[in-house]
Every structure is written in structure tokens, then in C-alpha cells.
Amino acid sequence: MSLAASSSTVIDRSPAALRPDGSPRSYSVRTLGCQMNVHDSERLSGSLEAAGYVAAEDAEQADVVVINTCAVRENAANKLYGNLGYLASVKREREGMQIAVGGCLAQKDQGVIVEKAPWVDVVFGTHNMGSLPALLERARHNEEAQVEILESLEVFPSTLPTKRDSAASGWVSISVGCNNTCTFCIVPALRGKEKDRRPGDVLAEVQALVDDGAIEITLLGQNVNTYGVEFGDRQAFSKLLRAMGDIEGLERVRFTSPHPAAFTEDVIAAMAETPNVMPSLHMPLQSGSDAILKSMKRSYRSKKFLGILDAVRERIPNAAITTDIIVGFPGETDEDFEDTMRVVEASRFSSAFTFQYSIRPGTPAATMPNQVPKSVVQERYVRLMELQEKISLEENEAQIGQTVQVLVSVSEGKKDSARHRLSGRAEDNRLVHFAVPEGAEVPRPGDIVTVQITAAAPFFSIADEVPGVYALRRTRAGDAYDRRQAESCGVPAAATSDGAGTVSLGLPTIRPR
DSSP states (O other): OOOOSOOOOOOOOOGHHHTTTOOOOOOEEEESSHHHHHHHHHHHHHHHHHHHHHEEEGGGOOOOOEEEEOOHHHHHHHHHHHHHHHHHHHHHHSOOEEEEEEEHHHHTOOOOOOEEEEEEEEOOTTOGGGGHHHHHHHHHHHHHHEOOOOOOOOOOOGGOOOOOSSSSSSEEEHHHSSSOOOTOOHHHHHHOOOOEEHHHHHHHHHHHHHTTTTTTTEOOTTTTTTTTTTTOOOTHHHHHHHTTTTTTTOOOOEEEEOOOOOOHHHHHHHHHHOOBOOOOEEEEBBBOOOHHHHHHSSSOOOOHHHHHHHHHHHHHHTOEEEEEEEEEEEEOOOHHHHHHHHHHHHHHHHHHEEOOOOTTTTSSGGGOOOOOOOHHHHHHHHHHHHHHHHHHHHHHHHHTTTTEEEESOOOOOOTTTTTEEEEEEETTEEEEEEEEOOOOOOOTOOOOOEEOOOEEETEEEOOOTTTTEEEOOHHHHHHHHHHHHHHHHHOOOOTTTOOOOOOOOOOOOOOOO
């Protein structure tokens, strides 16, 4: 039975959200891991604000620090305990401070976290994010750590309140969990079996985000293209993509991540034929060796993988394709690695997330024989990185001279201010740093600019001024950004995209939560 989200989960106001003087306690959420974790963190923030907490203006001064963890890579635990070690000294100096740990590593380690870091107040898992405010209250009242880990999902995360980081873009989960049994992956053990939302619930959430100003939506799932398995519709995902095309005001649709074994022609057709589905695709390869793919229990082989890329590019010639690759999986020989290099060369990925294999206790791969020596893994990793950076540079250089539409972000590059550039994402999801011509109107985050690519690097493109090219389109998302700014600091809202304006007295806005 699918897990529907027909009504919102109510989070009660919490007495623990108030300091002794009656002012609201502040919070900060730190996210480690994938896009699913980023989306979960928005739900955690929304739940805390519904309970009466306020976002800390300075994260270092927060009364409550929440760490939303990942467990996919070995360094995830190192990052967590490094963070906790630092926070221990902070907490000793700050009366009433609380620390909470949630997410995949919390689901995996459970009470071990409190044993290793007894100054942690709350540990919660992937299946009970909405419990965080109540657990913080209980920990404060009982003056002892609270550990609550559910073994199965009771409330779909998308029913929880949310606080989106971006006015222009939103994440929408279509499913949680995974039915695959990849031998390197611990996600199914931590997120559970796949649970699908009903299409009507997904579309209702998308519509609500669009009504709130979003013009870009990314659909999330551990394996988005098996969406519909619970309610018996093998083409549910392609149908959902097509339905996204009917939502007025929704300009950009993306999704992550599909699985090559279940990626079908109807999805490619839906991508090609739905105008607001963007020409970008993240297709995890993991390895180019058929022997290693078999050992990983990845139910496709390199020929099929390359065939998918050919089929996508035939229908969507301008598609930018990215991937995930693991180097040094147990039993990987020199010949296996050379197969990966061959497939990467043939695939022409615009970019790749490359990882050195690390043992994850609880996965079948952890006990496999023929673990590859660290020095060998490192050498292969460097070679793969060098190859992919070369390909990424060549692919980005091929964009020079092209005119692109860039959705402006708040900030995507540390050097933008120094070089008088802004940043954003092109339709194919490439990062573009662009210049605003002198005297031209400066875009807001969420607006869309037309620019011409003038230079390239492996990880981004540059669009410096080309006479007569720059154009700005003010959008509803830019209007939403202005409204957020006005609500947060009381500044007058700028003119809207339809030419209208609002008048503000410059007074702080009081909002019910």
C-alpha cells in the first residue's frame, strides 16, 4: 500500500522553544549528505519553526544545533564526530544549549552516538523527523538524552511543515526508501523499502510550491524511475513528468536519481516532449566493468548503460549528463578499472561525482574478499579525476559562443563579488558565472538572464559581457525573493514581475507560525 500524504502533520507549539525570559530559542540545522538530506533539513527547520523556534542569525550562537547526517561514505561518521567534538566545548560555555543528531547515521548507530558523545541531547532517525520538537522538549524536561529510532516510516516527510532555503526552487519527494540490493549501499537498511506517494499528492505539493513563487522543482527519490511500484503502474514516473508540464508557472523540472536498470523509453520520451523538463540527467554508472557491476548487484551492464545515453542524446541532443562512480570496489582489478576509464571516455559526462570505496559495516561488500589496497585506490581515483576533468573542460568549452538562460541563485561562487559577477544554473544545470553589463538592471535571485558563454573551466562556465546579448526577465520567483526579504527585515518590496509594486512602512513584519 502506498503511503499517501493527504493532510499536513500538525506540530504543536513547544514550551521548550522559549527561553526563561519568554523570547524564542534559536536553531541551526547542519546538513551532511545528499539532496534527500537537504530536503529533509528543510522539513526539520519547518517543524522547529512550527514549534516556536526561530532560525539563528548567527549559526554559531544557536540555542539548538541539529546535525542531519549521512551514512553512505566512511567520512560521514568522521564529519559527525568532528562536529560533535567541537560542539562539546561550545555547549560547556552556553547554558541551555541542546544538540540533536538525526538522519541516516543516527538511524544506523542509534544509541552509540550518545555513548560516544554523551553531551548530545536528542538522537532521532530517518522515520521520525517530525518528532524532533517533542524530543527536545522531553530532553530538557527530563534532563537526559532522548533516543528515538523508528524501524518504519509512519508519516511521509512531505506532510511536515517546511522552510525552503530558496524562493525559486523546491524539492519534492515522490518516494522514500529503495527496493534494490546494491552490495555497497546501506540506504535500504536505513530508509526502508520503497514507499510511493500518490501522484495527486505529489502534484498538489508542486502546485503549492509554485503558488508560493517557485519556478523550478526537483523530484526526489532513491530510485525515481521505479516510482509507481506500490500501486502497480510501471509508467507512473513518465506520466508524472508529463503532468508537471501542465502546471502553469512551473518553468523547470528536474529529478534525481534514476537507476539505469529501470530507465525506460517512456521516460526518455516524456523528458523530450515535456517543455519544462530540463535537458539534464544524473545517471549513476558506479563502474564500467561488467564483472564489478555484477558484484555490486547492479542489474545492468556497460553496453546497456551506454545505450541509454545514446537514446537520451538522440531525443535530447543538448542534454548534459552527470554520474556517480566508485573506485576500488572489492575485487576491482587493473582491467576492471580500465573498463571504467573506457566507459567514462565514451560517456562524455559533463561532470561526475567520484568516490573512493570505503567499507560500510552492514553492507555485503564490507565482508567481500580482495579489498583493494588504499594506495591502489588512491592512484586510480586520481587518474579518473584527471580524465573526467579533461572531459568536463572539453564539454564546457564546446558551450563557448552559445546563448543560455540562467536562473539566478543567491550565491554559487566565492569569487563572484571580487570579480563583479553573479551566478546561476543554465537549463542543462551547468553552473554559470555571469557579468551584468554596466548600467543594466541587476537581477534578483530567481530571475532569469540571457547571457553568452565566453569562457570555460572544468566545473563552471563564464559569461562575460557580449554587446547586445544580456537580457533580464523578472520572474515570480524574484518577486517571492523580494517578499522574503521584506518579511525578514522590513525593507520595502521592489516592483513585481508584472510591473506592480507594494508599499511598505518599513516596519518589521510579525508572522504567525
